[in-house]
Every structure is written in C-alpha cells, then in structure tokens.
Amino acid sequence: MTAAPPPGAASATAAQGAPAKGRIVEGHEVNANRDLTCDVCIVGSGAGGAVLAAGLVGRGLNVVLLEAGGAHTKADFDLQEGRAYPMLYQDRGTRGTADQSISVLQGRSVGGSTTVNWTTCFRTPPRILKHWADHHGVDGLTADALRPHFESVERRLSIAPWPLERANPNNRKLLEGAKKLGWDVHNTRRNVKGCANSGYCGVGCPVDGKQAMHVTYLPDAVAGGLTLFADCRATRLEHRGGRVSAVHADVLDRATGRATGKTVRVRAKVTVASGGALNTPALLLRSGIEGKGLVGKRTFLHPVVTLVALYKEAVKGFYGAPQSVYSHQFAEPAPGGVGFFLEAAPVQPMLMAQAAAAHGTMLRDTMAQLPHISAVLGLIIDGLLPDETGGTVTLRSDGRLRLDYTFHPAVNDAMAAAHDAIARLHLAAGAERVLSLHAEPVEVRDEAGLRALAAKPYGGLKHPIFTAHQMGGCVMGGDPARSVVDAKHQVRGFDNLYVVDGSVLPTSLGVNPSETIYGLAHRARDFVAEAAS
Amino acid sequence: MKRRTLLKVGLGGGVLLALGGVGLSLRGPTRNRPVPDTLRVLSDRQYLTLAAVAARVALPGEGGPTSDEVGVAAKLDQLFATMHPGDVKDIQQLLDLLDNALGGLLLGGRTQTFTGSTTAQQDEILSEWRTSGLSVRRTGYKVLAGLCAATYHADPKTYASVGYPGPPSYGNVRAAQETP
Numbered sequence: 001m002t003a004a005p006p007p008g009a010a011s012a013t014a015a016q017g018a019p020a021k022g023r024i025v026e027g028h029e030v031n032a033n034r035d036l037t038c039d040v041c042i043v044g045s046g047a048g049g050a051v052l053a054a055g056l057v058g059r060g061l062n063v064v065l066l067e068a069g070g071a072h073t074k075a076d077f078d079l080q081e082g083r084a085y086p087m088l089y090q091d092r093g094t095r096g097t098a099d100q101s102i103s104v105l106q107g108r109s110v111g112g113s114t115t116v117n118w119t120t121c122f123r124t125p126p127r128i129l130k131h132w133a134d135h136h137g138v139d140g141l142t143a144d145a146l147r148p149h150f151e152s153v154e155r156r157l158s159i160a161p162w163p164l165e166r167a168n169p170n171n172r173k174l175l176e177g178a179k180k181l182g183w184d185v186h187n188t189r190r191n192v193k194g195c196a197n198s199g200y201c202g203v204g205c206p207v208d209g210k211q212a213m214h215v216t217y218l219p220d221a222v223a224g225g226l227t228l229f230a231d232c233r234a235t236r237l238e239h240r241g242g243r244v245s246a247v248h249a250d251v252l253d254r255a256t257g258r259a260t261g262k263t264v265r266v267r268a269k270v271t272v273a274s275g276g277a278l279n280t281p282a283l284l285l286r287s288g289i290e291g292k293g294l295v296g297k298r299t300f301l302h303p304v305v306t307l308v309a310l311y312k313e314a315v316k317g318f319y320g321a322p323q324s325v326y327s328h329q330f331a332e333p334a335p336g337g338v339g340f341f342l343e344a345a346p347v348q349p350m351l352m353a354q355a356a357a358a359h360g361t362m363l364r365d366t367m368a369q370l371p372h373i374s375a376v377l378g379l380i381i382d383g384l385l386p387d388e389t390g391g392t393v394t395l396r397s398d399g400r401l402r403l404d405y406t407f408h409p410a411v412n413d414a415m416a417a418a419h420d421a422i423a424r425l426h427l428a429a430g431a432e433r434v435l436s437l438h439a440e441p442v443e444v445r446d447e448a449g450l451r452a453l454a455a456k457p458y459g460g461l462k463h464p465i466f467t468a469h470q471m472g473g474c475v476m477g478g479d480p481a482r483s484v485v486d487a488k489h490q491v492r493g494f495d496n497l498y499v500v501d502g503s504v505l506p507t508s509l510g511v512n513p514s515e516t517i518y519g520l521a522h523r524a525r526d527f528v529a530e531a532a533s
Numbered sequence: 534m535k536r537r538t539l540l541k542v543g544l545g546g547g548v549l550l551a552l553g554g555v556g557l558s559l560r561g562p563t564r565n566r567p568v569p570d571t572l573r574v575l576s577d578r579q580y581l582t583l584a585a586v587a588a589r590v591a592l593p594g595e596g597g598p599t600s601d602e603v604g605v606a607a608k609l610d611q612l613f614a615t616m617h618p619g620d621v622k623d624i625q626q627l628l629d630l631l632d633n634a635l636g637g638l639l640l641g642g643r644t645q646t647f648t649g650s651t652t653a654q655q656d657e658i659l660s661e662w663r664t665s666g667l668s669v670r671r672t673g674y675k676v677l678a679g680l681c682a683a684t685y686h687a688d689p690k691t692y693a694s695v696g697y698p699g700p701p702s703y704g705n706v707r708a709a710q711e712t713p
Contacts, residue, residue: 074703
C-alpha cells in the first residue's frame, strides 16, 4: 500500500473528525500481488456490503472488502450522462438480458448501486414479509424484528419524507393524475441530507446530498479500520469441504476494465458475498457453488414499462428529485394476478433516448419534445405467484454472466395494465397526448386510444422494458431443498460463507429495494460477527 | 420473417449460395465516409456499418449536429475498448451480419449491403430488424439503435436541439463545502 491519501480515507476523516484507521486502496496502487488474512472478507461495497462492513468493524473485527468498481467522489460527478453511465454502471451501462428484452441499470463503483440510485426508500412491506414466511419458510423476518434495524439505518442515512412542495413538475403530474382519479398517492422518503434537488441522482450526486454508501457507512468503516480494495474483481472462491479458504481477485485497470495481471488473495475466517443480485450468483457459479441447482434461479427484476406523455407546458423532467411521489393503487391484485406500482423517472436526454428504443424520425420527433415529456413508470411486482420463475443467472462459456428472463403471462398482463394506468393518469393530469413505445406507437388522447393501447402486444421485445431493481438468485428460505441461504444468510452446506445483498430476497418487494437490503445487512452483522469470532 | 418463410429461404439459399452467394457474402462495404485512423476495436467495415446505422438512428433535430459530427461510431469504438471482449465480439458479429449482402438477401430479399443501400432502404432494414420474427435481429436492433441513440444524445452538442439546457454546475457548492 502506498502513502497517498485515498478518497475514502479522506471522507472518513471528515466524517469522523479523526484520522482513519483503514483505507481505500485503488487499483493503480497495487503494484504487486497481495496475500491478506483477516476475520471477514466481503465481496461488494453496495447496500449490503457497506452496512455489514461498518457493523463488523465496529465490533472490532478485521475486515477486507473487495469492490470491482472504482472509488469516486463528488468531484468526479460532472452530471454528463455520457461519462457517468460507462463509469458507474455494470457493463459500462450496457447490461441487459441475453435477448436484450430487458435493459439492466445496475451500479458498479464503490458504494454499488447506492451511488446511482434515485434515493427512494421504503421498509419491506409487511405483506411481503408474511409471504416469505408463509411460502418460503423464512423465520424471524417480521416488521417488529426488523424495526430496530430500519430505525438505525434511517438515522444514519437521514431517510425522511421528501416534502411535496419540493416535488418537481414531473412528479406533480403523477400526484395530480392520481388524485384526480382517486388513487392512492403519497410522497416518498429519501436518503438525503442537504439535497440540492438537482435531479441527477442517477449519475452520481455532485454535492454528497445523497447519503449513499460511499459517503456514509463506508467512511465509517474505513475510519474504524476497513481495508477496501477498489478496482478489484473477485473471480472465485476457493473452498473445500464446506469451508471457503480464500477469495481470489483480479486487480483492474480502471480505464480499460482489463486485469492488470496483479492479484489479491484474501484468506478470511468468514467470507461474505455482497456483490448484489446477478453478480453474487455469478461469483458462486464461477466458484462451482451451485446450491443444488438453485444458485441463479428466482431472479426478479421489477420489470419497468413507461410511456411518453406530452404536455403543453414545459415539464422539464430533467431537473428536480427524480422520485418524490408514488402510487401503490395497483400493488395488490386479485388472486392469480400480478400487481405493479407507479413512480416517476428523470427525463434526461441519454436515458430518454435509450428508453425510446427507436430510430429516425420517430426518435427525433420524440426527443424534440424533451422539455414537455413526463415519464411515469410502472414497476411490475414479480415473483409472488407460485409458478413464476422470473430470471435465471448462468455463465457463458467465457465466464461472462448471462441473464435470461421468462415473462409469465400474468406479468405480461400486468405490463398491459400498467400501460393503461399510466396513460389514464397522464390524461387526468392534463397531458395533450400519450405515446406508447411500441414499434408502431399508439397515440392516446381519449378512450378510443386507450382501447387501441389495450389491443397492443405486451411482453419481451414487444416494447421497451427496464429494470433498476435486481433481486434474488441466492434466495433465502426455510427449506434446504428450495433455498440457497438460511434466514441467517448462511449458504447451505458451508460453515463460513454468507450472502448479504439483494440476491437473498425470495421475491420482488413491490417497493424500491435499497432500504430492505440496508436493514437485512444491519441485522446480518450479528450472524456474521458471531461466525467470525 | 416467419419461421416457415425462413425455412423456404434457407432451402433456396443453398442454390443461391452455389450460384454466387459467395460473391455476395464477400461484397465489400461502401466507403461513403472517412474512417478514423484511431479505431481500437472495430474494423473499417464495422465502423462504416455502425456509422451508417447511427446516421439513420439519430437524425439531427433543428440546428442539431449529424451523428458523424458527434462522432457516434468513433465514440462507441472507444467505449467498446473498455468492455468485456465477449460483449464486443457479439456487437462485431451483429455489424458483420447487418452489412453482409448474402445475409441481407436470405433474410430480407435485398442484394445490397447495409452501407451500400440508400437511406430509405436503410430505414426499411432497421424497421424490419426492429419487428423481425428472428430474435437475433430484434435483439440486434435493440443493441445497435440503443447504443447509437444514447451516444448521440449524451453529447452536449445535441442538447440545444432537444431543448435541454444541460446539467447545472455545482462547482461553487462543492468549493463552499470544502472550505474549512
């Protein structure tokens, strides 16, 4: 390690008022292979790994954290989409399902997806916890049991309701439309402190208003002694007889993404995979840990659909907090159905152009209306039906992660219903017209347009679909035949391997997942600490 | 194209291949724009194909730059150089397929390469790929159109043409935060 002050250590010093005991080591600083021993090695510095690391360091444990992404600070965030997405997202912002039916927005940097998420926070809905207990045998995850954990992370991350008077015009369309239709609608809670209300949460907060992991729990952990290797991609877990003996990682050149040839090996009493849904299953699969064929299965995505709503007045959806209003009007469908919830999205040009998935005059004419576009999202709550399989993570022959997603007919029905709801909402809010994003778009101005919209096909590659919420793949449960980890996050069949991230969720949540992951990681600190002690 | 149609074309394709398909498959690209000498990943032909796609995907809005003026294909080449080689290979294969005259004949009934087609034909081809019954073409459209559209609209030179003032600057806020 060199003596150059690392960004994380500097933040930690500022946050704690005392010199940091640990540090962030960036890839360019690793000039020789490293061989380390510690109490706990964590792979991944996002919502799960960061909260866990801070808790373990606070208990006096020696912790090493490996993060494939780079260490960035607010000074790196110039709010230019063309720079931010390749820098801060998985696969340089191009991740998707194998057939590209779903575009995957997933963060990749120190702080993981919390560096680029839109700050919307919900506790895990009690009905989801009950579903996990009833259908997946998950013990001990009740609203009461989780309350102290949520309260703790809410204090640290300044999670609080965002005042409606600060909602931007884009979110106000959601508010006004829902109110006129008599739908459930509320303001969101956000993890911000000193938020500038810029609207650029998705490309890295320029003023550290977002209380992401790289400005909260990670500096806490570094101040307490955490050693965090950035630009360091875990390639495999070495194990024998149900014990992980080492984590092997390649040091990456941040500019090219290529391995530098230098490696890091960490031998820890306990290893924790916290790389997030998709990456954690892939790491286990690369390590030959298949969990009786369950690793990678039951990956749920909250598939997202949207339409382009055009208003006479300027909406300027590119400015202002991306998500300050939500509606759960359709979250709980009739038995056999799949629900969805409604939130807004920032309308910045690169993201909008990608979402439009069009070319030529259609794309040009849509983009020409940018300041007048409002974007409301329908997020499909997948994974709650007994016969839903959702997505599957496997490995390609060259080791790359492959994600496939099976659209259950009820999910397709929910996407159709979400289109209808979004179109109705915008018309109620005063939109002049609403355009679907089908190859041959439907223009909705009235009931006839809604009928035409209902007649369109729905499903993969029928219209654009996104995901910003990846869940499952190493699911938690009470039945060893149906789950990868138990209710204490321990991988079945292993003495010293845990998974603490969104991949343990047995279903999707029906709400944004970050706070659930924070809360579960906060709860998991005791289990991991006990195993390492 | 329906599966049955594809099978018919596939059967006839064998004859075509024998009669001159090899010649079609070897037909070179149309060099109607300069190729930068700084390419890191793409071949000249792949660059020309991608640039031709970008030109039809991202039409300039009022007063906006062309995709060539933005340098969409060159920027993407730089991006590809930082991606997993397997992902890049997939994209290269898509570009090769798109500009392959034999592939165009078998799948779309055209004998021209994509780069050798008129702009109207290129628009038709892109639309066909978008709604094709073949998943490789639908997927290909999503990849290529998405990359070109995103890269074009990420460039500040395009902002004014879509009424986007650009992101605000927080340099002064950061400076204030960092003042002891």
